[in-house]
Amino acid sequence: TYIISQICFDPEVTSEWARRVWLRGVKLPIRVGMPGYVNRQKLVRISAGIGLGESARFLHRQRNWLLKLFMPGGYSPDRLIEGLKPGFADPESNIQGLHIYTFNELEQTEAWRREMLQRAEPSA
Numbered sequence: 001t002y003i004i005s006q007i008c009f010d011p012e013v014t015s016e017w018a019r020r021v022w023l024r025g026v027k028l029p030i031r032v033g034m035p036g037y038v039n040r041q042k043l044v045r046i047s048a049g050i051g052l053g054e055s056a057r058f059l060h061r062q063r064n065w066l067l068k069l070f071m072p073g074g075y076s077p078d079r080l081i082e083g084l085k086p087g088f089a090d091p092e093s094n095i096q097g098l099h100i101y102t103f104n105e106l107e108q109t110e111a112w113r114r115e116m117l118q119r120a121e122p123s124a
Contacts, residue, residue, distance in 0.1 A: 002029040004099045007047065009035075009075065011083025018093035029096040032087075034080055036100045036109030043075055046103055077112060 003021070008014040018030050035043055077100075087095040102109040 002031055002096075004031045005033045007033050007035060007101060009080065011080055011087065015084065015087030015090065015093055015095065018087055018095050019090065022092045022094050027094065030094050031097040031099040032084060032095055033099045033101060034077060035075065036077060036102045036105060037112035038075075038103050038105050038109070040075060042103060042105070078116065081116070 003026070005014065005017070014032055018032075021030065038046075081098070084095065087093045100109060100113065
């Protein structure tokens with residue numbers, strides 16, 4: 001048994017949420033839900049379609065995610081993972097993995113995932 005979060009864009013907000021879950025006594029492993037390798041327009045369309053932008057709490061917590069999405073570089077799964085590294089190392093967050101939402105961009109997301117894992121392997 002484990003927890004899978006909704007789509008996350010902000011690693012600091014996500015790590016803090018995971019820590020609060022732990023401090024409330026929920027010790028289940030957490031898998032952070034994240035978009036895979038998806039183009040910006042599709043990501044915005046899907047996010048709007050599932051109601052992410054309608055939540056005042058979401059807008060408060062994710063503040064400038066839409067602005068960041070359209071800036072050069074936009075959303076990057078690599079940057080999200082890099083930002084989550086402290087959460088993976090924090091025993092009180094219990095972040096133990098990722099749940100990658102492909103949004104039917106399976107080939108691109110799988111190619112990105114393989115590259116990411118290859119970069120993460122220690123050099124021999």
